[in-house]
Amino acid sequence: MDFEVIHSLLAGGNQSKIVLLVMDGLGGLPMKEGGLTELEAAKTPNMDALAKKSILGLHQGIRTGITPGSGPAHLSLFGYDPLKYIVGRGVLSALGVDFDLKKQDVAARGNFCTVDEQGRVTDRRAGRIPTEISERLCTILNEKVQIPGVEIFLEPEKEYRFLLVIRGEGLRGNITETDPQVVGVTPVLAEALDESSEKAASIVQEFVRQAQEVLKNESPANMLLLRGFAQLPDWPMFPEVFGLRSLAIAMYPMYRGVAKLVGMDCPPASMSYEEEIDLLEEKWGGYDFFFVHIKKTDSYGEDGNFENKVHEIEKVDVLLPRILALDPTVLIITGDHSTPCAMKTHSWHPVPVLLNAKMCRPDGIDKFGERACLHGGLGVRFPAYDLMPLALAHAGRLEKFGA
């Protein structure tokens, strides 16, 4: 839905409260023919009781058949069509390590790699060196690389991956990557794709030159490759578009990062689900919209640990009465994508969603699960980015369109 249309219909605020409770990777699959999914197997008496008074369905984050990454999946839940609002890889890396990216910063995703004596890449991932080695190399580079007029930040990600951020005046990130994507050739020179990116490109070239010097006696990672140069996008911000004072409550950097990207307030990370709900209670008066993120459902999905994923869902069910006690006007319970234990990875399967509100039209479904949601009033495979207009509508925050 067009943001301008939504924004033009905003009713000017009321006392309503909207809670978006996201169990990461919620959607699942049976482990064997005729079996139950994780959500179907979980004992969720509170969610099932709520389902009876709610409207259910299955959404998809990107498009039919497309498996969402975490960033785009959350953008879609926040109302942003992820095919229209595309985040550069460098920015996603920054979000993932909780780096506080500023407007003019240029960020890139880096790989430590191995080159031979002629400087030709022999291993683009340096034998997948462990994170600790990357940490050490980042520390050395942060100390030794010096470029006048700019600050350089390197932060390790997982294994051979790291984040590079260049901070300075007048930088633009429209720069070609240095990763040749194949072995047997030397890294490519970073080049500006437009005039305004020339300053940043020459800084990247100088950075690479110095880094090569610093790393040359290391082994196996004696060089680096850079790609996905990007800056914070210039998007309409969530609080303005939807007229909602918005708070993100999450334990992991990526999710706080995506929320920050669209302008939500992000207090420091909570340490447990209980702390997340504590924070929700504490901040209840000061905000209109609350994004509450539950991580471990996805982690156990990635591990293929069916029992633990079921248990995480049940833990959330136990906490649900605390959320309901706050009497939210609209409560949405869903996931960002599916992470079936049977696949140990994100998948394209549609994601169960429950929308509860006083003014919702109940659909007669009294269980929260993939198959039950097939028969719900929200339908199957609707775009996740339709949830925000639905939330606003059920919160009485949208005027009618036309006279």
Added chain:
Amino acid sequence: MDFEVIHSLLAGGNQSKIVLLVMDGLGGLPMKEGGLTELEAAKTPNMDALAKKSILGLHQGIRTGITPGSGPAHLSLFGYDPLKYIVGRGVLSALGVDFDLKKQDVAARGNFCTVDEQGRVTDRRAGRIPTEISERLCTILNEKVQIPGVEIFLEPEKEYRFLLVIRGEGLRGNITETDPQVVGVTPVLAEALDESSEKAASIVQEFVRQAQEVLKNESPANMLLLRGFAQLPDWPMFPEVFGLRSLAIAMYPMYRGVAKLVGMDCPPASMSYEEEIDLLEEKWGGYDFFFVHIKKTDSYGEDGNFENKVHEIEKVDVLLPRILALDPTVLIITGDHSTPCAMKTHSWHPVPVLLNAKMCRPDGIDKFGERACLHGGLGVRFPAYDLMPLALAHAGRLEKFGA
């Protein structure tokens, strides 16, 4: 879905096999109130058993309420939005008669018609002359019309209709039609709509002049009208877009033609369903994607022969175990459009579809039929062109979108 997005997510190939089994005109209607549709009436124990392990739904080829022609309906099944990928009528005519159209050929759909002594059209279809008369007239014209520098081909279609193809260097087909669409006026002069089509337009004018001379003493068809000038479209090819070595198995020219149009390999027409499955078995190792077309369900629909349409569906059900024995990664069973016997023509009604794959999320439906599919996990009235992304996803051939 944008082809570029799909193409950018291709995972680089694997051993998976995708079979798209199309029963033409599969969708139907009850013949009387409270009755069953053709598919519901058919005894399909194999499809029903498969349904239990599959995900079902109803697709539509073009848009809601729009009755698809065979060409656009198949393009949609192949992943091409038929409102975006439009085939000229002349090209469709060529596909329908198995004419081997070349890149620079200009094709048009022709009508034999009747004109009076002043050359004014009195019957645009020459009293719907039988196909044999059209055949004779095409033969005469092929012999007598001579235009230096180009080859002219006329091929009879059904009744008064024929195909005209002009072959030569530097031809472009952006030409106005000669059919005035009303009687009482003379045929219109074919004119170029752009500079590059001027050569072809003048050839068409000369062709019409000579044809009028050749036909003037025939009766009742003593003239012809031309429309739908077109050339082979310059589209992204199916095997490249989806990264699939693709084979079309069909008995009738139109379907082999549409498959050829998008770049699938098309061996000579099979003579029976059994031969189609023989070919599928024989070619199994050499391809990733197999389009298998079943024609007669549609033919009996057009005849209004309910019993025979039911029987054709049952014949396919009997062959299904041979397809399943090949262990396809993804098997889609569907139609291209509905051809209800009650209507004796194509219709807009959504088309039942069954998608079976190890990683599909079963929806608890255990029968393949229109009403059963209403409750399936694929939903109702979804675009047929979403089936290809779904097939690729279930075949493990797509990377996730974003990090």
